[in-house]
Amino acid sequence: LAQRVQVFARLFLGLWAFSCAFWYLSAESTCKLKAKFNLNGYKDLEKKKVVIGGMFPVHKGIAYSDGNTSRVPVSSGCEGFNFRTFRWTQTMLFAINEINEKVDLLPNTDLGYVIYDSCFTISKAVEGTLTYLTGQDEAVPNYRCGTGAPLAALVGTGGSDLSIATARILGLYHFPQVNYSSTCSALKSKFQFPTFLRTIPNDIHQSTAMAQLVLRFGWTWVGTIAADDDYGKYGIKDFKEQVEEAGVCISFSEVLPKVSSPEDIQRIVQTVVESTAKIIVVFSSDVDLSPLITELLRHNVTNRTWIASEAWVTSALINQPGVYPVLAGTLGFGVKRADIPGLRRHLLELDPYDDPLTEEFWEMVLFVTNQNVNGTLPRAVRGVPDGLCTGTESLAQLDNTYSDVSQLRITYSVYKAVYAVAHALHNLEHCEKGKGPFVGNTCADISNFEPWQLMYYLKNVRFKVKATDEEIFFDNGDIEGFYDILNWQVNSEGDISFINVGHYNGSTCLSVSDLCFNVCQPPRSVCSENCQPGTRKGIRQGEPVCCFDCIPCADGEISNTTNARECTLCSGDDWSNDAHDACVPKIIEFLAFGEPLGITLIVISAFGASVTIAVGVVFIVHIGTPLVKANDALLSFSLLFSLVVTFLCSIVFLGEPQHWSCMTSQVALALGFALCLSSIMGEFKERIVVILCDLHCHPFKQAIACTVWLIILPPHPVKNTSSQNIKIILECDEGSVVFICCIFAYDILLALLAFVFAFIARKLEDHFSEAKCVTFGMLVFFIVWISFVPAYLSTRGKFMVAVQIFAILASSFGLLTCIFLPKCYILLVKPERNIEEMMRPRAKLRDSTMTWTSASLATVASEVNATMASTAIDD
Numbered sequence: 112l113a114q115r116v117q118v119f120a121r122l123f124l125g126l127w128a129f130s131c132a133f134w135y136l137s138a139e140s141t142c143k144l145k146a147k148f149n150l151n152g153y154k155d156l157e158k159k160k161v162v163i164g165g166m167f168p169v170h171k172g173i174a175y176s177d178g179n180t181s182r183v184p185v186s187s188g189c190e191g192f193n194f195r196t197f198r199w200t201q202t203m204l205f206a207i208n209e210i211n212e213k214v215d216l217l218p219n220t221d222l223g224y225v226i227y228d229s230c231f232t233i234s235k236a237v238e239g240t241l242t243y244l245t246g247q248d249e250a251v252p253n254y255r256c257g258t259g260a261p262l263a264a265l266v267g268t269g270g271s272d273l274s275i276a277t278a279r280i281l282g283l284y285h286f287p288q289v290n291y292s293s294t295c296s297a298l299k300s301k302f303q304f305p306t307f308l309r310t311i312p313n314d315i316h317q318s319t320a321m322a323q324l325v326l327r328f329g330w331t332w333v334g335t336i337a338a339d340d341d342y343g344k345y346g347i348k349d350f351k352e353q354v355e356e357a358g359v360c361i362s363f364s365e366v367l368p369k370v371s372s373p374e375d376i377q378r379i380v381q382t383v384v385e386s387t388a389k390i391i392v393v394f395s396s397d398v399d400l401s402p403l404i405t406e407l408l409r410h411n412v413t414n415r416t417w418i419a420s421e422a423w424v425t426s427a428l429i430n431q432p433g434v435y436p437v438l439a440g441t442l443g444f445g446v447k448r449a450d451i452p453g454l455r456r457h458l459l460e461l462d463p464y465d466d467p468l469t470e471e472f473w474e475m476v477l478f479v480t481n482q483n484v485n486g487t488l489p490r491a492v493r494g495v496p497d498g499l500c501t502g503t504e505s506l507a508q509l510d511n512t513y514s515d516v517s518q519l520r521i522t523y524s525v526y527k528a529v530y531a532v533a534h535a536l537h538n539l540e541h542c543e544k545g546k547g548p549f550v551g552n553t554c555a556d557i558s559n560f561e562p563w564q565l566m567y568y569l570k571n572v573r574f575k576v577k578a579t580d581e582e583i584f585f586d587n588g589d590i591e592g593f594y595d596i597l598n599w600q601v602n603s604e605g606d607i608s609f610i611n612v613g614h615y616n617g618s619t620c621l622s623v624s625d626l627c628f629n630v631c632q633p634p635r636s637v638c639s640e641n642c643q644p645g646t647r648k649g650i651r652q653g654e655p656v657c658c659f660d661c662i663p664c665a666d667g668e669i670s671n672t673t674n675a676r677e678c679t680l681c682s683g684d685d686w687s688n689d690a691h692d693a694c695v696p697k698i699i700e701f702l703a704f705g706e707p708l709g710i711t712l713i714v715i716s717a718f719g720a721s722v723t724i725a726v727g728v729v730f731i732v733h734i735g736t737p738l739v740k741a742n743d744a745l746l747s748f749s750l751l752f753s754l755v756v757t758f759l760c761s762i763v764f765l766g767e768p769q770h771w772s773c774m775t776s777q778v779a780l781a782l783g784f785a786l787c788l789s790s791i792m793g794e795f796k797e798r799i800v801v802i803l804c805d806l807h808c809h810p811f812k813q814a815i816a817c818t819v820w821l822i823i824l825p826p827h828p829v830k831n832t833s834s835q836n837i838k839i840i841l842e843c844d845e846g847s848v849v850f851i852c853c854i855f856a857y858d859i860l861l862a863l864l865a866f867v868f869a870f871i872a873r874k875l876e877d878h879f880s881e882a883k884c885v886t887f888g889m890l891v892f893f894i895v896w897i898s899f900v901p902a903y904l905s906t907r908g909k910f911m912v913a914v915q916i917f918a919i920l921a922s923s924f925g926l927l928t929c930i931f932l933p934k935c936y937i938l939l940v941k942p943e944r945n946i947e948e949m950m951r952p953r954a955k956l957r958d959s960t961m962t963w964t965s966a967s968l969a970t971v972a973s974e975v976n977a978t979m980a981s982t983a984i985d986d
Contacts, residue, residue, distance in 0.1 A: 148238040149186035151468050152227040153204065159223025160558060162260045163207065163532055164243045166267030166277070167200045168231035169193060169468065171398045186238065189230035192475045193398070194513040195427060196269070198458065199291070199525045200226060200468075203266060205457040206529035217537050220557060223260055228468065229268050231398055236273040240265070240280050261558070263565055264289055264532045266525070270396055270422075271295030271342035278304040285563035289531055291524040294421065295341045296349055299589060306566050308588045310527040311421075312617075314342070314394075316592025317444050318349035320615040321392055321418055324442065324596070326357055331657045332638040334362045334388040336379065336403070338395035339369045346394035346420060360638060360657030362388035367399045376406050384412055389636035392418040397426035404429055407437050416634050419443030424597055425520060427512035430607055439607070441599040444615065448595060449523040449579045455516045459509070463502040470502075476513065477504060518609060527576060527583055535568035592617040644692035647675045664691040666836055684830075686837045697832070701767050701841040702909035702916075709765050712916050719758035719923055726931045727751045733938045737947045742881070742934075746793045750930070753787035757923045761916040768828035773843035777826060778817045780919065781854045787926065788861035791885055792868055816857075820850040840908045865889055884929050891925030 151169075156162060171191030207222050227239035243262055264287035268277050274293035281288050282305050290298075290309040298304055299313055325333060335351065337343030343366070351361055363382050368375045380403070383391065393400060400423050413436050423429050424443030463473035477500045506514065516522075542554035548567055549555065555564040573584040583590065596613035642648050642661035647670050649660040664670055668678035669687045681687055681694035688695045703709050730747060733739050739747070760779035763772050824846035831840040845851045869885035899918035906914055937944050 148242055149188060150227045150235070150239055150242060151189070151466075152225070152239075153200070153466055153468065154223075154225050156223045156225065156259055158221065159260045160220045161263045161536055162223040162225055163263050163529065164265040164267070165200070165203045165224060165226035166229045166236060166239050166265060166269065166273075167203075167226065168196050168269040168273070168398075169200055169228040170230045173230050173232050173235060187234075189228060189235070191398075192471060193231075193428070194472075194476070194511055195397075195521075197468075197472055198513050199522055201458055201461070202451070202454065202522045202525045203529055205451075205454055206526050206533075208457075209453070210530070210533045216533055217540065220536065220540060222533065222536075225262070229273055231269060231273070231396075233273055233276045236268045236277050237280065239268070240277040244280070244284065244286070261560060262562075263287070263536055264562075264569065266291065266528045266532065269293070270340065271298065271345075272340040274298060274307070275304075275341055278307040282306050285561075285566055287532075287535075287562060287566045287569050289528040289569065291528045292422070292521050293342070295345045297341055297345050299587070301588065304588075306562075308531070308569060308585050310531060310583065310590055311446055311521070311524045312592040312594065313589045314346045314420075315349055316615070316617055317420060317594060318346055319353060320444055320592075320594055320596075321350050321420075322353035322357070322359075323615075324418065325354055325359060325390065325392070328633050330390045330634075330636040331359050332362050332388045332390070332636045333359055334383065334386055334391040335364045336391060336393045336395065336400075337364070337366055338399040339366045340399075342396070342422070343367070343394045343399075347392070350392060350394070358657070360655035362386045362638070367395055367403060369399065371402065376402050379403060380406050380410055380412065383407070383415065384410065387638065389414065389634045390416050390418065393423070394420045395423060397423040397428040401428055404431075404434060404437065408434060412437060414634075416636075417441040417443075419597075421446050421520070421594065425518040425609055427515065430599075432606075435601060435605075435607060438599055439601060442612075443597050443599075444594040445518070445597050445609070446520045446524060446595075447579075447581070447593055448518060448520050449526075449576075449581075451516070451519055451523065451526055451578050454519070454522075455514065458514055458516075459506045461506065463500075472513075473500060473502060473504075476506070476509060476511065523579075526578075527581075530574065530576060531569065531572055531583060531585075534574040535565055535572045538568045538572065539565060641673050642670075642675065643673060644669075644671050644675070645690045646670060647678050666691075669694055683832050684839060697837060697839045699841060700835075700838045700908045702765050702912045704766050708909075708913055712765065712913065712920070713762055715920055716758050716761045716916075719920060719927070720755050723751050723754045723758060723927055726927070726935060729935055729938055733945070736938065736945045738934060738937055738945045743793065746790045749793075750787060750790035753783050753790060754923050754927050756783035757787065757919055761919045764912050764916050768841050768843045770825075770827055773826035773828055774821055776843070777845065777851060777854075778821065781817060781858060782814060784858045785861060788858065788865045791865040791889075791926075791930075792861065816850075816854060820847065820854065823847070824850060834907045838908060842912075862889065862892060866893070881930075881933075884933050888926045888929030891929060892922045895922040895925060 152165075169192065170189035171193055172189065173187040174190045203226060204224065207224050210216055211221050225243065227235075227242070229236040229239060243265060246262075265277070265281065266289050268274055268288075268290070269292055271293040274288070274290050275295070275298065278288055278298065282303070285306055287306050288308065290307065290311070292311055293309060294311055294314040294317065296313055296315045296318075298307055298309070299315070301307075333354065335347050337347040347364070351364075355361065363386050365379045365382055367379070415437070417438055417440075419441055421444050424441075424445050429438070461469055461473070463470045536557065539555050539560065540557040542548075544554060545552050547554035549564065555561070570585060570588075573582065575582050592615070594615040595611050596615060597609045598612045599607050600610045602608040638655065638658040639660070642659070646661040646663050649662040650656060651658050651660060664678035664687065667687055668680050669691050670678045671692050678691070684697055685694035686697045687693070702712075704713065727748060730739055730744070730751070734744060756779060760776060760783055763776040763779060766772065826843050826846045828841060829844040831842050834840055866886065866889040869882050869889055871882075895918055899914065902914045903911055903918075
């Protein structure tokens with residue numbers, strides 16, 4: 112598209128030039144052009160061999176025009192005198208005068224100059240450009256009516272918008288343009304702007320420097336403000352692309368109006384006030400930014416840190432008295448600073464009668480001075496009534512932006528631009544014949560050369576500035592991207608000083624130190640605070656990625672970095688700590704021997720076994736007494752032995768599960784209870800009328816079943832990680848649920864039969880009713896194990912083992928107490944009852960036809976035994 116525009120523009124201008132030339136040759140001498148420009152500036156053309164053009168935004172804008180079309184249009188005048196840019200203008204004059212006095216640079220050539228005021232507007236910049244090209248104020252494009260010295264190059268024109276407009280026109284004619292303040296990255300394109308060069312760095316470097324500064328301080332929530340021109344838009348665009356790629360979010364993006372608009376300024380102020388962003392990046396000229404700063408001061412908007420572009424970071428238009436509350440701590444990037452010897456003297460030795468522009472300056476600076484000193488300037492100095500001046504006043508005591516040479520940055524860039532043109536002209540002038548760079552190795556004539564010939568030397572110029580010893584050369588029209596990092600700090604007098612706190616060399620921010628922000632410590636500018644380890648970022652719907660919630664990691668998950676995207680699941684043997692920032696080994700849990708509960712259970716088990724053994728000793732001591740004889744001694748001792756086994760097997764459940772303990776505990780318990788219950792059943796077989804079977808012999812069958820179980824699917828220790836998240840429970844896996852259910856189901860069956868036998872035998876009334884004791888013992892046994900089931904299922908870990916041990920001990924103590932306590936009571940406390948008569952059944956008539964006697968009961972029992980014996984033989 113740009114190429115097509117250029118082609119059409121050239122075609123249009125060519126046709127226009129042809130028509131104008133034809134019209135000029137055929138018209139009468141009284142004919143005149145259609146428009147006349149109204150330009151202010153400086154000219155010195157007489158007896159000059161080469162003329163350098165310059166364009167500076169001495170005024171801030173053009174005067175208001177009513178747009179009346181009923182009269183001849185007149186080019187608008189300018190208003191808003193700018194002392195800073197007027198210093199730039201005088202710097203160009205100073206540099207040209209200095210070059211003309213040198214004997215080592217253009218010794219045979221006096222430079223002239225034509226300098227215009229662009230008024231910081233595109234229309235005035237275009238007017239000045241056309242005037243340069245045509246050589247007259249009444250301009251005809253592509254037609255030069257001027258005579259005299261050739262125009263070498265244009266130094267200017269100020270802002271990026273202005274330079275883009277003029278560079279497009281100058282590029283059509285391959286007319287060199289060396290700029291001192293236009294930093295827009297769009298001007299880098301040599302396809303669109305083939306003859307544009309600049310002595311100020313490309314904004315792409317400044318945008319990168321700003322982005323690195325923001326990232327260095329961890330600011331992830333940033334507001335941006337840009338001027339409504341190419342300088343602001345391209346600068347902010349490059350900055351945003353770099354920071355957003357690094358994870359920074361833009362809180363707001365506002366555009367400063369080019370034409371005064373109180374409504375827009377109020378809206379921007381409101382946006383700044385409502386935003387939580389503490390860092391605001393501004394790409395703008397001082398002229399465009401000044402109204403916003405004034406409004407921010409009026410609203411007392413503080414607690415913000417401003418990042419300034421080079422166009423306003425050292426501007427006195429912004430750094431006005433009273434701006435400290437708003438702009439203190441501002442960080443910005445300034446182009447290279449230099450001291451230019453002799454410049455201040457030149458600035459203070461102006462003659463107000465040289466031209467209208469200097470006269471206006473004189474009036475403005477004297478008016479401002481009178482306002483500042485409140486009329487205290489001696490009348491001998493003024494010599495005229497208040498508000499008037501004579502032109503003989505002294506500027507030595509002037510203290511404003513114009514005479515301030517402490518921050519010569521853009522001024523130094525102007526100085527370098529003039530010297531670049533001068534060195535290019537010097538190289539052109541001293542070209543050796545036959546060794547020139549043009550067709551046929553020819554050289555150009557310094558008195559009559561084409562713009563494109565000078566452009567060759569400008570592109571390849573290389574020289575050192577004597578004032579600073581800086582080497583200047585152009586790399587595709589640009590120079591090195593070097594910036595000073597400036598910090599606005601308050602000095603001892605209460606004024607803002609620009610303190611150099613670091614620099615940027617085109618790739619990295621270096622030595623940024625001794626900063627002082629608005630609260631003398633780096634501010635925090637984030638939409639959401641960092642998510643600490645133990646949490647993860649949860650994105651808020653519809654908001655930038657920098658705005659998020661910190662969600663705690665779930666149990667078993669951790670995050671050990673700041674702003675983690677997700678939590679990491681711990682491995683099976685690990686669990687998250689309380690802070691959820693590290694995986695720690697799970698607690699290993701088992702019922703240990705040494706803990707209080709384990710010790711208690713061991714003591715109880717040992718006590719139960721000891722009491723059982725003591726009972727056995729008592730029975731052995733009294734083995735010949737009627738009470739012991741009345742009970743089968745073998746069955747009694749087997750019962751006591753089984754109780755010792757059940758008491759002691761509970762200890763095997765304690766401690767860390769091992770293969771042997773897992774195999775032993777359940778088997779010992781099953782066999783112990785089987786032997787115990789079989790012994791109880793044997794106590795009553797000779798007292799029951801009908802015995803169904805000899806189940807008391809079946810512990811041997813159960814031993815066989817247990818052996819098969821241990822061989823095929825033996826119990827083994829396992830790590831249970833699913834029952835409790837924070838613990839690894841060491842327990843025994845029973846191997847086969849079917850086997851263990853069958854084995855303990857057989858014990859339950861024995862228990863039921865023993866209870867039934869005891870319950871039936873309780874009706875055989877003896878003086879010593881053992882059946883009733885066994886019945887109560889079995890009731891206790893059932894109550895304990897029925898209560899065990901819900902208690903066991905509702906507990907986890909080592910307490911499941913404890914519940915099981917308590918059930919074993921309780922049931923064992925129940926049987927021991929109910930069966931053997933009455934007997935021991937008689938043997939030890941009531942020996943007088945330990946006689947034969949007390950062991951015989953009481954005679955009692957059961958019905959009217961039959962009376963059971965001891966002899967008849969013995970006879971029935973003998974028959975039952977004989978029947979069972981014959982059945983066993985048949986089996």
